[in-house]
Amino acid sequence: MMASAAFRIRDKHSWLSQLDSVAGDGDHGSAMLRTMDRLEKAFAGEAPADLKICFCEAGWGILGADGGASTSLIGAFFLGIGEATAAGVPSWNCGELAAALQAGLKAVQVQTRAQPGDKTMMDALTPAVRAFAEAAQAGKNIGPALEAAARAAKAGVEATMNMTARYGRARLLGEKTLGHQDPGAASIALIFEGFYQGIQQSEGAA
Numbered sequence: 001m002m003a004s005a006a007f008r009i010r011d012k013h014s015w016l017s018q019l020d021s022v023a024g025d026g027d028h029g030s031a032m033l034r035t036m037d038r039l040e041k042a043f044a045g046e047a048p049a050d051l052k053i054c055f056c057e058a059g060w061g062i063l064g065a066d067g068g069a070s071t072s073l074i075g076a077f078f079l080g081i082g083e084a085t086a087a088g089v090p091s092w093n094c095g096e097l098a099a100a101l102q103a104g105l106k107a108v109q110v111q112t113r114a115q116p117g118d119k120t121m122m123d124a125l126t127p128a129v130r131a132f133a134e135a136a137q138a139g140k141n142i143g144p145a146l147e148a149a150a151r152a153a154k155a156g157v158e159a160t161m162n163m164t165a166r167y168g169r170a171r172l173l174g175e176k177t178l179g180h181q182d183p184g185a186a187s188i189a190l191i192f193e194g195f196y197q198g199i200q201q202s203e204g205a206a
Helices: 002-020 028-042 051-063 069-083 094-111 122-137 142-162 169-177 183-205
Strands: none
Touching: 002 028, 002 183, 028 051, 028 069, 028 183, 051 069, 069 094, 069 183, 094 122, 094 142, 122 142, 122 183, 142 183
């Protein structure tokens, strides 16, 4: 999942920077490259994963990547997952992963007042986590639940095209931000798309 998410971001990093150039510094793609480097590094060990350690290391590493508000919130998301996980846990079932994602979302909500509709990463992250949780409650396995989450995140980022920004530098441009996807939300959508593709590849190789 982590390697596939990193691949999707690397493949689209120039596009992410183009989105960011509308209302930002145009460096979001570069910041996300650093973010993915630190995410992959935290999961690179050959020993069986301790999910708490991996996610906490990823979160702290991303928080130290100096990539702006969006990447700081992504770091908080992964750190929140790690801090809510018991030590020594090597794997999750679908319900457990849903709880972990919800803990990550709550950690982000502590750091920002942005809500869906404000044209931020929350427009993709919130519906993605909600869709995964709903799929888990319906008894679906991780693969279908991640597919639902990826679709929800994609719909969320596409919806940002019809929104005006309410946070960060972009808010100063008001209606000039209409017609453009939010780069932070786009990154979240790519990450969840990567999560889903990674599970598909893993199940296909099993």
